[in-house]
Amino acid sequence: MKKIVSLLAFLLSFNVLAGLRATGDLGIVIEREDGAALIINTTEHKQLAKIGKLGDLSHASVVFSRDQRYAYIFGRDGGLSKIDLLQDKLDKRIIQAGNSIGGAISQDGKLIAVSNYTPGGVKVFSSETLELVADIPADYGDGKRSKVVGLVDAPGQRFVFSLFDAGEIWMLDMKNPQKPIIEKFKNIGKLPYDALISPDGRYYIAGLFGESGMALLDLWNTKSGVKRILPDYVKTEEKLPVYKMPHLEGWAVAGDYVFVPAIGKHEVLVIDKQNWKLVKAIPVPGQPVFVMARPDGRQVWVNFAMPDNNQLQVIDVKDLSLIKSLTPGKAVLHMEFTPRGEQVWVAVRDDDQLVVYDTETLQEITRLPAQKPNGIFFSARAHKIGL
């Protein structure tokens, strides 16, 4: 009998070992039309699972718990879904608003904040239970509520976001979840459409759709207020029609340089972080949407709005010039670097594919099928400020 028990124990332990999975090299790929998320392994280039019934994911984004076990998916329809990467399943899901655009996880990992269009504002939830912790309506006078964009986490258990309709930046301090403190910065510019925070959590920059330039808030020095940078970029009269709003997430910073998409222009702007002046406007063959730096900052990869959305351009940061044009397929929507940047994954929506490139040789490594993929998010984001 003892023999059988020990044999059983042995077999069981073997089973447990076989089922073990680490999550540090996993990721989520959003399949917009299926309303599904793929769990993928970035080391093995493998799809591990597909989690469905996640609602309207036409503009979905993802953050990860600090233990990298859970992915939180923010859907267009106000859905907030918590996915368990260890067990390939939906852990919890709530509909928290009518229409939402993105979210962030707090410094301590305990809070999830979501930015909403309808009703306009930010809601904060417990990352564990998804229970509501705080509701921050984006009121800006006369009962009007603004759509909220560009929500990021910041050091000091804070969230920073922009009010699209109101032209304001708000800083939300959640140190005491029962008593949220809001600091408002008004008249920052017309129609901020998205924002980013520097990887050190110091600078918050909102892009403006309604006028030229960008709004900069130095979180180390909030008393000096919001400053306008690049006031001449891009002037309304020279702006081309914008078929897709640029995304500022994934701030591309390399040394002293910051790379941002010019809105309504076929240019990537290079800004000097010391004085916030324009260093160079790099001409590119289309309107940039995502401008993302390889983690080591040597390269910047750019994708484009339609009708130029079949290509990717690679900028060499050393001499600020284009070094490679790639055509992965139809409708290149998003890209994500592996944590140390030796590879990049690219979502090609209309070809139903994910393409993986070697960033050194700029050669394609492999392709994986995915139904209308539109966003790729790796769990390494768990430990990055602002992502």
Added chain:
Amino acid sequence: MKKWLPLLCITTSCLAAEPSPERQTILLNLLKNDCGACHGLTLQGGMGPALLPDSLAGKTDEFLVSTILNGRKGTAMPPWQPFINHDEALWLVGVLRNGKH
């Protein structure tokens, strides 16, 4: 019955030639993905307003076609003229009013 078809078309707004099946596929894809980027995959609105039959009910075809082709100044709506012609815009308006896409 065939004789009456042209007449029927005059009374409704299908004077415009219907796009070819291939173009229809392209247009529906555009509607879902590119319009959907701002108006939502289910067209319930996002940065742009909802495009559901109810929300379009009070607006004329002419106004909607012009909005699609020329965009709306002061908003994020761009002109789609480079990619869509008048008849195709009118067809899309019909699709939106129908609510089945």
